[in-house]
């Protein structure tokens with residue numbers, strides 16, 4: 001009963017038995033955690049299995065539920081955010097969808113900041129609308145408008161700052177308003193990470209990360225995680241997580257644990273390079289507005305203890321967007337962010353203006369807006385590249 005591999009199944013009769021004794025995961029004082037790349041866990045007896053299923057003893061059952069490597073990642077993010085528990089998913093979007101589905105039912109209404117992450121916008125206006133859940137998009141700076149919208153709502157959804165426009169929100173004031181109205185507050189904290197913003201300390205109930213971005217940090221994994229009270233996570237576990245089935249793989253959880261060991265030093269570098277380049281772009285004659293939270297006088301800045309490397313800038317009308325990005329040599333075109341590589345995304349391409357996201361234009365994004373994810377390269381190299389491409393793209 002104590003063998004993890006039965007040698008007879010392999011036709012290997014003459015192999016020493018001790019080779020097949022399961023390895024104690026705590027053995028060897030390994031500095032890197034083991035990967036429990038297993039789909040299921042076994043029991044020594046009927047009684048032992050029954051005890052686990054009845055909840056009398058805690059043990060793992062099946063990796064669509066819990067897995068030790070994934071659990072380590074979930075609890076690490078929970079600790080960093082000051083939350084009681086966490087649940088990981090195969091993508092940030094799966095974490096967001098499963099969290100919202102655990103809280104709403106037909107007839108409910110969600111209040112969301114007006115230009116949140118694109119696929120969450122679509123989730124709310126397409127899938128949730130079909131399920132009978134309404135949504136109100138609000139200007140988060142207009143607290144009267146938010147207060148009105150919160151009355152009778154179920155959820156308040158924040159993203160401080162939003163990821164294309166970088167609009168800030170006073171998350172302490174907004175979550176206090178929500179609490180007063182009996183509304184649960186969720187925030188997407190992917191931009192700041194728990195190192196630069198700890199929303200639970202400011203009254204937010206549930207924190208979600210696209211771990212694909214800074215937590216993983218190496219552009220090699222798509223993953224998500226949600227943290228909050230034991231009760232909030234238990235609700236997700238009971239109502240959506242096992243049935244959505246979007247579990248994180250043990251190997252990817254291990255990649256995230258590996259990436260997070262350098263989160264602090266990576267973010268410091270993203271912040272330093274980001275501020276340096278944002279400051280220089282702001283002074284450049286080819287650039288209009290630079291959308292970086294550091295340049296906004298707003299109470300939403302108070303909860304940020306640092307600045308991530310993702311921001312946006314508007315090219316002046318005499319700069320051709322396509323020619324600008326085509327002239328970049330070291331900086332590449334690509335979606336996502338949070339990895340070592342510096343990437344640009346023209347708003348015109350990513351948002352398919354004006355077909356899909358006319359709302360973004362109303363909120364100040366133009367066809368000249370370019371999102372800029374500063375990576376970990378030497379910032380002077382990036383600055384030279386930007387300068388030569390801006391010069392080459394002049395009409």
Ligand SMILES: *Cc1c(COP(=O)(O)O)cnc(C)c1O
Pocket residue numbers: 090091092093094117159163188190191210211212213222223224336
């Ligand atoms: C990328 C992203 C998501 C979605 O995460 P996925 O892992 O791609 O599903 C959610 N929110 C923000 C702000 C993001 O940038």
